[in-house]
Amino acid sequence: MESAPQTPTMAAAGDVLRVADLPGRGRGLVAARNVREGEVLLSEPPVLLYPSTLSSLRSYCSACFRSLPPAATIPCVSCRAAAFCSPACAAASHPHLLCAALSHGGGAGLAAAAPTEAIQEPLLFLLSAYSLPESTMRSMLSLSSAPPPPPGAQDAAGLHAAVAALAPPHMLPQGLSPDLTAALLAKDRGNSFAIMEPYRHGMSLELLKARAYAVYPRASLFNHDCLPNACHFDYPDRPGPGNTDIVVRALHDIPEGREVCISYFAANWRYADRQRRLLEDYGFRCECDRCQVESQWKDDDDNNGDDGDDTMEEEGEDDVGDRGDDGIEEEEGDGATNGGDDDFPHAYFFVRYLCDNEGCWGMLAPLPPSPNGDLSHVFECNLCGKLRKEEDVIPDEGTSGMVH
Numbered sequence: 467m468e469s470a471p472q473t474p475t476m477a478a479a480g481d482v483l484r485v486a487d488l489p490g491r492g493r494g495l496v497a498a499r500n501v502r503e504g505e506v507l508l509s510e511p512p513v514l515l516y517p518s519t520l521s522s523l524r525s526y527c528s529a530c531f532r533s534l535p536p537a538a539t540i541p542c543v544s545c546r547a548a549a550f551c552s553p554a555c556a557a558a559s560h561p562h563l564l565c566a567a568l569s570h571g572g573g574a575g576l577a578a579a580a581p582t583e584a585i586q587e588p589l590l591f592l593l594s595a596y597s598l599p600e601s602t603m604r605s606m607l608s609l610s611s612a613p614p615p616p617p618g619a620q621d622a623a624g625l626h627a628a629v630a631a632l633a634p635p636h637m638l639p640q641g642l643s644p645d646l647t648a649a650l651l652a653k654d655r656g657n658s659f660a661i662m663e664p665y666r667h668g669m670s671l672e673l674l675k676a677r678a679y680a681v682y683p684r685a686s687l688f689n690h691d692c693l694p695n696a697c698h699f700d701y702p703d704r705p706g707p708g709n710t711d712i713v714v715r716a717l718h719d720i721p722e723g724r725e726v727c728i729s730y731f732a733a734n735w736r737y738a739d740r741q742r743r744l745l746e747d748y749g750f751r752c753e754c755d756r757c758q759v760e761s762q763w764k765d766d767d768d769n770n771g772d773d774g775d776d777t778m779e780e781e782g783e784d785d786v787g788d789r790g791d792d793g794i795e796e797e798e799g800d801g802a803t804n805g806g807d808d809d810f811p812h813a814y815f816f817v818r819y820l821c822d823n824e825g826c827w828g829m830l831a832p833l834p835p836s837p838n839g840d841l842s843h844v845f846e847c848n849l850c851g852k853l854r855k856e857e858d859v860i861p862d863e864g865t866s867g868m869v870h
């Protein structure tokens with residue numbers, strides 16, 4: 467599962483985690499002390515927050531990304547295309563370059579430059595990133611880069627030209643260049659987290675989309691494990707400040723010095739799909755304990771990460787900690803070859819930590835211990851929000867959606 471304890475080598479990242487250089491994995495976050503299940507390991511505001519699509523501007527506040535109240539929204543006085551949920555959010559406003567690009571014809575120029583949602587997301591990202599102050603831009607650029615996208619997948623030159631055309635001449639950002647644009651896009655692909663639309667009971671989780679994307683400098687240092695020991699939550703519609711902070715909690719006790727990892731997508735993806743996503747989007751082959759076991763499974767479709775898998779999901783968003791609702795397949799494993807206890811020693815993990823709400827497959831993490839240290843024994847799903855008591859865990863049910 468997690469890698470062996472490591473010697474911390476770098477600056478502190480809060481009192482629970484510290485940054486370490488980990489052989490073959492770049493930087494990572496390790497437990498700076500013994501951690502108990504459910505503990506909050508990190509709670510961090512974003513350095514960059516941007517709308518996922520042009521249509522999300524109509525549904526969410528452009529400053530805090532809460533759902534806009536049906537009446538009494540405050541349009542942006544400059545562009546009139548974005549809206550805010552309160553005078554405080556209107557005063558905080560939104561990225562100046564994005565606002566300028568939206569100013570012309572209520573965003574008609576931007577809509578023409580980005581007719582599809584697939585182009586809108588990186589363009590909205592670039593207009594927001596190029597609005598950042600220099601020090602924040604430096605922090606963005608210190609994050610690791612995703613590998614180059616496959617040919618045709620993301621046209622960095624075209625996106626760069628669109629930014630240059632949409633930015634009014636007097637606002638052309640400092641440092642604007644095709645190379646910087648390509649570098650920023652690689653940071654976005656490798657590090658942004660989706661903040662999801664609100665979940666309503668009964669809705670299909672596969673249809674749940676991102677309302678916004680966010681970059682969190684410390685949370686971007688979490689490496690991936692297919693059997694993570696932590697998972698992240700967001701609570702964008704909660705009242706009060708910090709609604710777009712990312713919150714990362716421990717799934718179980720973690721000893722001091724152990725690396726803390728999250729999963730970059732839903733944990734029930736099958737081996738070949740996990741390997742393919744990690745290689746294409748993050749540039750590495752996963753050698754975690756689970757992958758080592760599953761690479762030995764006999765089903766040709768499910769190992770080697772080859773292209774022979776014609777049921778491969780459509781690729782979704784390339785975000786770290788993706789809520790991963792794309793491509794989740796609900797196949798029963800073949801107990802004789804791939805799902806027997808001997809071949810699947812990690813079944814307990816899925817029974818305990820995978821949400822059993824139909825079609826969800828989010829991660830269940832215990833609620834934080836009480837101030838006096840009592841463990842909660844109530845688990846919260848990071849996707850649908852379901853709360854499940856520990857005693858309600860039903861053996862044999864948790865793995866029924868596992869993709870073997």
Ligand SMILES: C[S@@+](CC[C@H](N)C(=O)[O-])C[C@H]1O[C@@H](n2cnc3c(N)ncnc32)[C@H](O)[C@@H]1O
Nearest residue numbers: 490491492493610656686687688689690748750
């Ligand atoms: C979000 S960053 C995580 C922090 C990164 N290690 C760093 O140094 O900034 C994602 C990148 O970390 C590396 N990484 C993450 N998980 C890994 C793993 N299990 N094994 C090897 N490399 C990993 C890959 O290079 C990946 O593109």
